[in-house]
Amino acid sequence: MPVSTKVKKLWFPFEDRDEYGFEDETAVACWLGKLFHFHQGRNVWGPNNWPFGGKAPNWSNTYPGSNSFCSELADAKAKIEKLRRQGSRWGIDELPVIVISGQTYSLIVGEINTDAPLSGFLSSRRKLLTLQDVGLHFNPRSPNSVFRIVSRPNLFIPALLPFHTHQSKSHGGGYFLNWHISVGDKDLRAVLALICRITKALQREGRRQ
Secondary structure: OOHHHOOOOOEEEHHHHHHHOOOOOEOOEEEEEEEEEEEEEEEEOOOOOOOOOOOOOEEEEEOOHHHHEEOOHHHHHHHHHHHOOOOEEEEEEEEEEEEEEOOOOEEEEEEOOOOOOOHHHOOOOOOOOEHHHHHHHOOOOOOOOEEEEEEOOOOOOOOOOOOEEEEEEOOOOOOOOEEEEEEOOOOOHHHHHHHHHHHHHHHHHHHHO
16 A cells, blocks of 8 residues: 555554554653453364373464454454354453554554563663654564554553453354453553653653743
């Protein structure tokens, strides 16, 4: 899709921003948000069909890329119902994210596959005043780690606590999945420290103007 079309899609990965006509802007607010990330688990069986012989099954988690991130729990469950197949199990993680909002867009930043999201970014003292500044600062250092999503500016409210995890329970293909809910164990300290740092920088910049 050419950049010149200026398509204003309101949910896309930050790394694809040029394709959607994204224009950088000054951040005006920063807060703790909650994003819902779903993933599929399947039993990968050994060659001799355990438990009658051979290896026990390995548990394999996969997720459908950026489409696995949702702003609402109901949306994540609806997507899973369309994707589910016999033998699959599903999980939904409520992830703590940084929401940085401008007038036209918000940027959502978080990290999967870790108990201490964004803790690897605490040492830098780079000034983060625009959405692009923030997006570039949180450039992923390894695959399947940091995610950055551009959305409309009023999509996320401050997160309600606590953060939960949801594990699917199936009663057959003719029924919707049931869900077991438990309190998650994500360490929020790095995310909260970064929100505080960004907010202070925006406040100082506002006083200079």
